[in-house]
Amino acid sequence: MKRLKQEILSLLKKENKTFWGILKELSYSVIEVIEELNELHKEGLVETANDLISLTEKGISFTEKNHILKAMEWNKEFQEKLLEKFNNSVKNRPFASKEFDQGFIKPENSVERATIMGKNFDADSKNILIIGDDDLVSIALALTERTKKIVVLEADQRLNDFINEFAEENGFPLKALTWSVEEEIPAEFKKQFDVFLTDPVETSEGIKLFLGRGINSLKGTGSAFYFGLTSLEAGKIKWHKIQSMLLNSGFIFTDIIKDQAFYPIEQFQSYPSGAGKIPKNASEFPIPNAKETYFRSSFFRCLAVKEIQPLIKGKVELSDKTFFDEEIF
16 A cells, blocks of 8 residues: 555544645645545545545545554654653663674653654554664554564564563564574565664665665565664765665655764763774874763654665675774774
């Protein structure tokens, strides 16, 4: 089913709307919305009266049969309640591990990512893949009780055990599997997901590898994905390279939320190197280790508008270039 069709039906399942009321809720051109409404009218799924567009009985039945949820308000009140549930669920989470190049964002940022996805119709009844989940966004998404299925591919068995235990205790359609990004994604996951999310290693090779694996999981045109990226370890030239690569792969950038997430400095203080520590040979003057949270990332959303062109195929041998370059300490 086309994204636009699902989004219009979801809005009308919540309440009757004028054409203009529908238009202001969606990120499509006027002609696209008119054409889709014409199709829905021809199918007998919507009708009009007194300037309002509403679902017919057939339309209501169609939404039930196709598991189209009633649109909801992903507002501040909802986000606050979700954050409370999330904090209670992750209070015994595993600590960040240098072995897996981990560093998790603040809890409110994980919850915000889930609500951003919800606002973009990327959570409701969606199959979602997450590649690497030390931020535990999978748990935040599960707690919305809006998704169809969530799969996490993660190298850290500790996180997988934690996520799976949470899912089993609460009966959520969430499963975490142990997997390394050097491998292709499992065959049963290729072209099976509506949305994927990842926070890639920020080398050029690492970004292409993580995004490439996720892209191979997407169904096709209309699928979306999200990723976090800093300006601290990825300068503007690298951003340009990434955007050019993804445009050529059939995607557009719909959203860039600047400084959306922050990484608490405390989790890195036991690391021998990395965030908050500048090597002595990198500066002509002494720079003390960071004592305040400064490391942050922007949140990107991309949408497939053409046939997806894969970025990567087959197994990849990981090397220092995967994890380190001139911008990463």
